[in-house]
Amino acid sequence: MSRTLLRLSVAAILFSFSCLLQAAEPSYTIAVIPKGTTHEFWKSINAGAKKAEQELKAKGTKIDIIWKGPLREDDRDQQIQLVENFMTRRVSSMVLAPLDDKALIRPVENAMNAGVPVVIMDSGLKTEKYVSFVATDNYKGGQLAGEEMGRQLGGKGNVILLRYAVGSASTEAREAGFVDALKKSPNIKLISSDQHAGATRELAYQVSQNLLNRFKHEVNGIFCPCEPPTIAMTKALRELGLAGGKVKMIGFDSGSQSVTDLKNGDVQALVVQNPLLMGYLGVMTAVKNLRGEKVEHRIDTGVALITRENMDQPEMKELLTPPIDKYLK
Amino acid sequence: MASPLQPGKARRLLNIVGPFLGLLLVIGLFSLSPTVRAFFLTGANFKIILTQTVIVAIGTLGMTIIIVSGGIDLSVGSIVALTSVVCALALDKERPPWIAALLTIGTGVLVGIINGSVIGFLRMMPFIVTLGMMGIGRGTAKWLSGSQTVNPPDNPLNRIMLPRNPNFLWPVPNGVWIALGLAVVMAIVMRRTVFGRYIFAIGANEDAARLSGIRIPLQKTAIYALAGVFFGIAGLMQFSRLTQGDPTVANGLELDIIAAVVIGGASLSGGSGSILGSMIGALIMAVLRNGSNQMGWPTYVQEIIIGVVIIIAVGLDKLRKGRAG
Numbered sequence: 001m002s003r004t005l006l007r008l009s010v011a012a013i014l015f016s017f018s019c020l021l022q023a024a025e026p027s028y029t030i031a032v033i034p035k036g037t038t039h040e041f042w043k044s045i046n047a048g049a050k051k052a053e054q055e056l057k058a059k060g061t062k063i064d065i066i067w068k069g070p071l072r073e074d075d076r077d078q079q080i081q082l083v084e085n086f087m088t089r090r091v092s093s094m095v096l097a098p099l100d101d102k103a104l105i106r107p108v109e110n111a112m113n114a115g116v117p118v119v120i121m122d123s124g125l126k127t128e129k130y131v132s133f134v135a136t137d138n139y140k141g142g143q144l145a146g147e148e149m150g151r152q153l154g155g156k157g158n159v160i161l162l163r164y165a166v167g168s169a170s171t172e173a174r175e176a177g178f179v180d181a182l183k184k185s186p187n188i189k190l191i192s193s194d195q196h197a198g199a200t201r202e203l204a205y206q207v208s209q210n211l212l213n214r215f216k217h218e219v220n221g222i223f224c225p226c227e228p229p230t231i232a233m234t235k236a237l238r239e240l241g242l243a244g245g246k247v248k249m250i251g252f253d254s255g256s257q258s259v260t261d262l263k264n265g266d267v268q269a270l271v272v273q274n275p276l277l278m279g280y281l282g283v284m285t286a287v288k289n290l291r292g293e294k295v296e297h298r299i300d301t302g303v304a305l306i307t308r309e310n311m312d313q314p315e316m317k318e319l320l321t322p323p324i325d326k327y328l329k
Numbered sequence: 330m331a332s333p334l335q336p337g338k339a340r341r342l343l344n345i346v347g348p349f350l351g352l353l354l355v356i357g358l359f360s361l362s363p364t365v366r367a368f369f370l371t372g373a374n375f376k377i378i379l380t381q382t383v384i385v386a387i388g389t390l391g392m393t394i395i396i397v398s399g400g401i402d403l404s405v406g407s408i409v410a411l412t413s414v415v416c417a418l419a420l421d422k423e424r425p426p427w428i429a430a431l432l433t434i435g436t437g438v439l440v441g442i443i444n445g446s447v448i449g450f451l452r453m454m455p456f457i458v459t460l461g462m463m464g465i466g467r468g469t470a471k472w473l474s475g476s477q478t479v480n481p482p483d484n485p486l487n488r489i490m491l492p493r494n495p496n497f498l499w500p501v502p503n504g505v506w507i508a509l510g511l512a513v514v515m516a517i518v519m520r521r522t523v524f525g526r527y528i529f530a531i532g533a534n535e536d537a538a539r540l541s542g543i544r545i546p547l548q549k550t551a552i553y554a555l556a557g558v559f560f561g562i563a564g565l566m567q568f569s570r571l572t573q574g575d576p577t578v579a580n581g582l583e584l585d586i587i588a589a590v591v592i593g594g595a596s597l598s599g600g601s602g603s604i605l606g607s608m609i610g611a612l613i614m615a616v617l618r619n620g621s622n623q624m625g626w627p628t629y630v631q632e633i634i635i636g637v638v639i640i641i642a643v644g645l646d647k648l649r650k651g652r653a654g
Contacts, residue, residue, distance in 0.1 A: 036577070037476045037477070038476060038477055038478050038575065038576065038577055039478075043477070166628070192625060194625055194626075194627050195622060195625070195627075195628070196628045198628075199577075200575070200577060200578050200579075200580065201571050201573075201575060201578065202567065202570065202571060202575075202578050202579065205570065205571070206381050206618060206619075206622075207622055209377045209380075209381070210377065210618070210619045210622035210623055211622055211623070213368055213371075213373060213374045213377055213619075213623065214365065214368045214369075214622070214623040215368075239491070239492050239495050240495045240496075241495065256480075257480075
């Protein structure tokens with residue numbers, strides 16, 4: 001008799017627990033907001049987010065990922081509106097790659113205050129009021145590029161740094177890392193480091209052509225801190241007959257064009273991040289936080305230097321051409 | 330308007346020489362520094378400048394007839410993005426290059442016909458209609474491309490804008506010759522054909538033009554459709570330059586084009602302007618960007634200078650015309 005009672009009460013407790021669990025595990029809607037949608041880098045982030053969605057769904061979590069970004073990589077205002085709109089729509093959580101390290105502070109803080117937790121990915125935000133920062137150590141990435149430049153040039157030569165855009169924290173950290181690493185080789189001179197490529201490929205291409213016309217006789221090495229200027233500068237070098245190693249070209253990120261350029265020897269090295277892991281960890285961190293688990297304030301997703309020599313190693317191959325199609329149909 | 334002391338011919342000469350002087354002034358400015366001069370005043374650099382001018386120059390051909398007719402078109406940047414995406418998609422679907430080119434230009438014409446007929450037949454403000462079209466065009470470009478860049482396989486259209494022999498001025502890419510050829514044709518159309526004179530007549534005084542029997546709505550549709558041809562060709566050139574269709578490209582291009590037309594001496598209230606002036610205006614803009622990059626001026630300085638030049642150019646133009654009249 002007392003045994004049945006015990007059994008019943010245990011059953012009742014288990015039942016109420018499972019009810020509680022179900023109450024604690026409602027359906028999550030997570031908005032993932034990239035900086036832009038036209039670059040392959042963001043496709044990989046999208047694939048990573050989808051991977052997280054599929055894994056969570058397989059474990060029985062009800063989750064919905066909304067992928068929406070401004071179409072131009074420097075449209076801060078549009079991104080602010082996106083954040084505000086998702087806040088009003090009351091999504092469960094947001095994963096955001098801020099276009100600007102200051103302009104997005106207020107919208108993010110507003111969302112946090114309104115009870116919509118925000119995970120920052122890819123690019124920093126100059127506030128502490130967010131759940132977690134999931135990103136590449138961009139400064140380290142720039143340092144890797146700078147050290148490789150020193151190695152490629154044998155510690156001597158003239159170098160151009162074509163910057164990306166004003167206010168983009170991730171690329172500015174890479175540029176700083178690159179410049180600092182170059183200081184270790186006193187015989188390497190930065191002959192141009194004050195030009196910005198701008199957000200579209202056409203602008204990056206124009207600036208590259210113009211800069212090369214000025215410096216083509218003295219430049220030995222060039223570094224570009226992200227995909228559009230890397231592709232544009234390599235195209236301009238190729239047209240001048242300076243590609244293929246005459247000028248050492250080091251780029252950042254792995255679009256399909258950059259990978260082809262690396263294979264052909266027009267690009268000597270690419271610093272590559274792990275955007276798939278970034279998208280994946282971004283969503284996972286947001287869900288962990290929603291479940292009330294503790295999350296790290298800073299999560300490093302790793303960075304690697306890929307040259308023609310090591311590009312065929314399996315782990316490098318996966319970084320160069322992330323298995324996007326597996327997750328995006 | 331001409332004073333009896335200054336015959337019309339002299340004034341026209343001054344109008345043509347004016348923008349040229351501006352161009353020389355800008356080139357002179359960048360030639361002051363001896364270190365930069367060695368790279369700036371070279372055939373190779375002028376090849377770069379000419380190549381970078383092509384898209385804006387072809388755009389100004391369309392914009393000039395629109396502005397002379399008293400209109401404005403804010404949708405150019407979007408149309409260039411849209412047509413470059415159409416071109417890339419057609420090539421990606423393995424259509425022959427000439428079909429891709431025709432589709433590209435056809436898209437430009439179609440958008441022009443829509444703009445022109447709404448402006449002409451429904452008598453709506455060009456500013457509003459083309460502002461709307463700016464969003465429609467950009468949105469359609471993103472829709473068609475799935476918000477991604479479209480990268481077709483290698484094809485002959487890629488080579489229209491390909492610079493060869495980069496250390497010398499010759500040969501310039503075919504795109505430069507196309508732009509020049511189109512400019513000559515348009516200069517003749519504007520000066521020597523009935524359609525060209527209608528454009529000036531409508532821009533100078535629309536009521537008078539209507540009363541003298543010009544069918545305004547039809548002519549306006551034709552003007553915007555013809556401009557669409559040029560915007561489509563500009564899109565083709567944009568595709569050829571990047572060898573990809575990019576739905577986010579050419580954002581704000583319309584402002585560069587309008588600035589070039591205005592620097593070239595056209596009046597935004599219509600009735601005056603010339604193809605030659607607009608082409609030189611486009612060159613001035615390209616020289617400014619090119620020179621600023623090579624001087625090592627920070628990006629913000631370039632933006633300020635281009636703004637100042639626009640205001641000075643139009644101010645000088647007003648002064649010149651004021652003295653002549």
